[in-house]
Amino acid sequence: MSRNSVNELLASLGITLNNLPKILVSDPQAQKAGAKVGDVLEMERHDFGKSYTYYRYVVEG
Amino acid sequence: MSMQAEVIKQIKFGIFSQEQIKKLSVAKLTVPDTYNEDGYPIDGGLLDQRLGVIDPGLVCKTCGGRAKTCPGHFGHIELVRPVMHSEFAKIVNMLLQATCQKCHRILLNDEQLGAFKAEMNKELSEETPAAEQAQGKQAEQDMLKKLKSVKKCPHCGTVQEKLKFSMPTYFYVGERRLKPDEIKDMLAKISDEDLDILGIDSKTSRPEALVLNTLLVPPVDVRPSITLETGERSEDDLTHKLVDIMRINQRLEQNINAGAPQIIIDDLWELLQYHVTTYFNNETSGIPPARHRSGRALKTIAQRLKGKEGRFRYNLSGKRVNYSARTVISVDPAIDVDEVGVPRAIAEKLTVPFYVTEWNLEEAKKLLASNQYPMVINVVALDGKRKRILDTNKEELLKEIKPGYILERQLKDGDLALFNRQPSLHRISIMAHRVRVLPGKTFRITYPATIPYNADFDGDEMNLHIPQTLEAQAEAKYLMEVQEQIFSPKDGNVIIANGEDGIIGLFALTQDDTYLDKQETEYLLGTAGIREMPKESKGHMYSGKDIFSLLLPKGLNFEVQSGNDKLKIKNGSLVEGVITKRAYGLGGGNKLFIAIARDYGFEELRRFIARSSKMAYAYATMYGVTMGVKEYIINDDMRKEKEMLLADTQKKVDELVNQYKTKKLEPLLGLTLRQSLEQMIIVELDQARSKAGYALSRNVDKTNFAMLMANSGARANILNFEQMSMFLGQQATWEGRRIKRGYYTGRVIPHMQRNDVGASARGFISSSYVDGLNPIEILMHAVGARGAVIQKGLLTQRSGYLQRRLANALQDYYVLFDSSVRDVGNNVIQTLYGGDGIDPTRVNFAKEEQREKEK
Structure with missing residues (x-):
């Protein structure tokens, strides 16, 4: 996600980056997405024929 | 954790040294007695006034406070001979086993010591995962065990004698018993560095303090004496024990000073040890508990803390609540589902606040003036002081009240109350009901309302709480009222409805x-x-x-x-x-x-x-709904039909078995011939049962009450009816298999042919409950029933615990106004509740609407 859209997201939820759910950089999925520490990943997940948006803040580890 | 100003990082427990005890103590106690003849506390006795005062009127000699203000102060007893602290004997044993008997170093060479130290540090480090910590702990335990068998000290070369520890406080080197003073010396010589390696913080806990020279005496506030109506004084158990200790201590001193023989001194020393041991824990294993004159065991320090009625579970974890009531529940079909019947006696005790404002002042005055049932019990003034209303001060208060005052009014019909039944596994284990004051002594609820509470009326008790603030009342009304809970928060199913x-x-x-x-x-x-x-x-x-x-x-x-x-x-x-x-x-x-x-x-x-x-x-x-055995007795036609059905089934099974034996049976896909046969027989027998059920529902009169129950869904079903009237059918063991094992070759019991795979040899029962079973059928039935009971018990136990763990893990998450799920630290758990933001209690509403749209 771009810096701007991250800020928008945080503002809409009224939180800081640290309040977001986290994902480790070493996570296979994070590596596949080429994520770097400090990024926020936006993911579309398809459950039961509907798609939902999830966010993960990439952290060290 | 952004809400807390300070965070407790760690708590450290240590052991008081002799010096610390003396510093803490305000009085050295020397007289093994409590009061003198005048009923006045003896100086230097166990109720010395320096230890604090509990009698009103006396002044504490240490702090000058009175009974209410003096917190109590510790004293001490000096023991003439040291004694072991029984609760720490295990640690002392570990230390003695781990160290040399001469040079008092750890019985490891420097290399081993380094390794052990590393292991220890790793375990204590916060970054080490819990699993590894546990592993490390195990390694240490093993190491300590090995130290026991070390023969020769690697530092000074001394041959180690066999050290024996016998509960609760005895130590032997070879045959010779180690006296507490010797042990104290040995412990004192262990170096600080070695202690740190063994996991004992030498700064806060030196091991020689585990052998007691001085005994800390708790303040009188901890062990108050009580005065009986007769004027007699009765002392606390702890005081009694301390008197015992001091008495023996004094006798020991006298004997030593008089130069008594060693045997007598040792005996007294032993006795002192016994008293000190029981002072700490009167349930120490291996020694008889100290008893009161009446034969009752004394309640000493450990007993005060331990168990369900101990200080921790009873006083610290056990919170009690005001504005609540508890009694037995019973049914009342006449009240509304969202009501709770409250006994008059309870309604008169419990109160609801009436907040006086400028607009309801007249009403407040009228309420306050009332002399009968819904009347005011207390008045809370502007300064928060609560006054009880008496005939004497009523007039005065009537003039006094003004906006801001709170009147505490008796409970009356229509008030909101929270009603709860333990175990509260659910959010619906607590619901808001409207009060309905009724005669009698029990809480009353309707049948539909019992279901979310899982209550019945065989003696169940429930709790009632009255919300006191307007916020609490509003929350109860809009979130917790019974009607809001009709649909389950789990899946939207109906959970409050009529039955039977x-x-x-x-x-x-x-x-x-x-x-x-x-x-x-x-x-x-x-x-x-x-x-x-x-x-x-x-x-x-x-x-x-x-x-x-x-x-x-x-x-x-x-x-x-x-x-x-x-x-x-x-x-x-x-x-x-x-x-x-x-x-x-x-x-x-x-x-x-x-x-x-x-x-x-x-x-x-x-x-x-x-x-x-x-x-x-x-x-x-x-x-006139009624039920009896008559419902289940079938007529001759039905009986004939049953016989025919059974004969038919028997024939079919025999045919299958025959085909199997002559290998003519066509096997099912993926199964062996034997498995196919089994499968086919099971299907056949199952069909027999459903056919019997069908025959019943076809032929039995609609007004038969058993039929009425089954058809309406009120209770039981056709299968139950069929088992009572026609035949029981196949009894199954685990995973629906037929019964086949017994302690015999190829048969369940010796009454059958070997390797008979037919219906009755494998647990098919052709009798009904009404007719009664024959002995073999009884056995088969018992086998099946036992299996079912065990499986059910195991399943409920497991799933219950699983559910509990899940609920505890999730209990502090909440859904915010924007439909995101947060925890207490405002961390986002889900950006949209459940991924779709749907409230499960109304999920079925949506489904219905959708279905209508699709039409």
Whole structure:
């Protein structure tokens, strides 16, 4: 996600980056997405024929 | 954790050294007695006034405070000979085993020591995962165990003698017993570095303090004496024990000074050890508990802390609540579902705050002036002081009250109360009810309301809490009222509904051929509180469906069809179908409730449940619903049919077995011939049972009460009926297999042919409960029943614990206004609740709407 859209997201939820759910950089999925520490990943997940948006803040580890 | 100003990082426990005890102590106690002849505390005695005062009027000699202000102060006793602290004997043993008996170093060479140290540090480090920490702990334990068998000290080369530890406080080197003073010396010589390696913080806990020279005496506040009506004083158990200790201590001193023989001194020393041990823990294993004169065991320090009634679980974890009541519950079908019947005696005790404002001042005064039942008990003034209303101060208070005052008024009808039954596994284990003051001594609830509480009336007790602030009342009203909880937060199924006689009553009432006369109709409608008559039909009679329709909300349109059963409500009146459990009872199939709640709201649905159950009970009684063995006795025709069915089944099974033996049986896909046979027999026997059930429902009269129950869904089903009237059928073991093992070769019991795979040899029962089983059938039945019981027990236990762990893990998460799920630290758990933001209690409403749209 771009810096701007991250800020928008945080503002809409009224939180800081640290309040977001986290994902480790070493996570296979994070590596596949080429994520770097400090990024926020936006993911579309398809459950039961509907798609939902999830966010993960990439952290060290 | 952004809400807390300070965070406790760690708590450290240590052991008081002799010096610390003396520093802490305000008095050295020397006299083994409490009061003198004048009833005055003896100086230097166990109730020395320097230890604090508990009698009103006396002044503490240490702090100058009175009984209320003096917190109490510690004293100490100097023991002439040291004694072991029994609770720490295990640690002392570990230390003695781990160190050299001469140079007192750890019995490891430097290399091993380094490794051990590393292991220890790793374990203590916070970054090490818990699993590895546990592993490290195990490694240490192993290492310590090995130290026991070290023969020679690697530092000074001394040969180690065998050290024996015997509970609770004895140590032997070889044959010789180590006296506490020797142990103290040995412990004192262990270096600080070595202690740190062994995991003992030498700064806060030196091990020689584990052998006591001085005994810390708790303040009198901890062990108050009580005065009986006779004027006699009775001392606390701890005081008694301390008197014992001091008495022996004094005798020991006298004997030593008098130069008594060693045996006598050792005996007294031993006795001192016993008293000190029991002072700490009177349930120390291996020694008899110290007893009171009456023969009752003394309650000493450990007993005060331990167990359910100990300081921790009883006083610290056990919180008690005001504005609450508890009593036995019982049913009252006459009250509303959202009401709770409260005994008058409880209603008179519990209070609800009445906040005096400028606009209700007149009302407040009227309330305060009242001398009978809903009257004011307390008045809370502006400064927060609570005054009890008496005849003497009533006039005065009447003049005094002004806006801002709070009147505490007795509970009356219509007040909100939270009602709870433990175990509170659910959010619906606590619901808000409206109070209904009733005569009697029990809380009253309706049948539908028992279900979320999982309550019954065999002696269950429940708790009632009265919300005190307006916020709490509002929360209770809008979130917790019974009608809000009719649909489960788990899956949206109905969890508050009628059952049994409630269902059977409406089932009978809504039958196509139910017609009642005017008087009966008036009676039924009267019980439900309805004051209009349905339209007449069939000359001066009223149809049951029309009577029932008056309960429904005006203008309701509703239709469900499942199989051949159809239920159709048009413009608020039932035009087709009967009321069964599917449409009216608990569970997901109850579409009627969903329709009412969606179109008319929870309030209307609650009213429907309450009124319809009253009518149902009345009609069930009027109809004369009853049950007996007679329902299950079948006529000769049925009996013939049963015999034929069984013979037919037997023939089919025999045929299958025959085919199997001659290898003519066509195996099923993926199964061996033997497995196929088994499968086919099971199917065949199962079919026999369903055929029997079908035969019953075809032939037995519709008005047979067992049939009525099964058809309406009120209780039991056709299978239960069939097992009682026709035959039991196949008894299964684990995973639905037939019974085949016994302690014999190829047969279950010796009464059968070896390798008989036929029906009756493998647990098929062709008798019914009414006819009775033969001995072999009894055995087969017991095998099946035992398996079922065990499986059920295991399953409920496991799933219950799993559910509990899940609930505890999730309990502090909440859904914010923007539908995101947060924890207490405002961390986002989900950006949208459940991924879709749907409230499970209303999920079925949406489904219904969608279905209608699709039509």
